[in-house]
Amino acid sequence: MLIAAPPPWQPTWQRLGLATATDPAGRLTAVRVTVYPVPVLSAVPPLLWIWLLVRRRWVRRSRAAKGECLACGYDLRASRAAGRCPECGAGFRG
Numbered sequence: 001m002l003i004a005a006p007p008p009w010q011p012t013w014q015r016l017g018l019a020t021a022t023d024p025a026g027r028l029t030a031v032r033v034t035v036y037p038v039p040v041l042s043a044v045p046p047l048l049w050i051w052l053l054v055r056r057r058w059v060r061r062s063r064a065a066k067g068e069c070l071a072c073g074y075d076l077r078a079s080r081a082a083g084r085c086p087e088c089g090a091g092f093r094g
Contacts (some may be wrong), residue, residue, distance in 0.1 A: 019032040033046050070090065071090040072085060074088065
């Protein structure tokens with residue numbers, strides 16, 4: 001009976017597309033990284049930035065429609081004559 005030799009690449013650890021190979025003495029000989037986690041992980045910061053930008057614009061529009069200060073959300077319906085928010089001091093157009 002013929003016994004096949006072990007493959008030259010013997011992954012001993014795989015998680016998130018990473019694999020390492022060791023020689024018979026237990027020394028690390030190679031590290032392999034698959035490609036799919038790289039674009040997925042590198043897309044997270046831009047997507048987070050876009051989400052924060054969209055949310056910030058939505059909050060400002062919502063506050064403006066309700067008559068609130070754009071900076072802190074204080075209700076300005078009764079204090080428009082001052083020209084400034086009494087809570088945070090931010091100016092507003094109005």
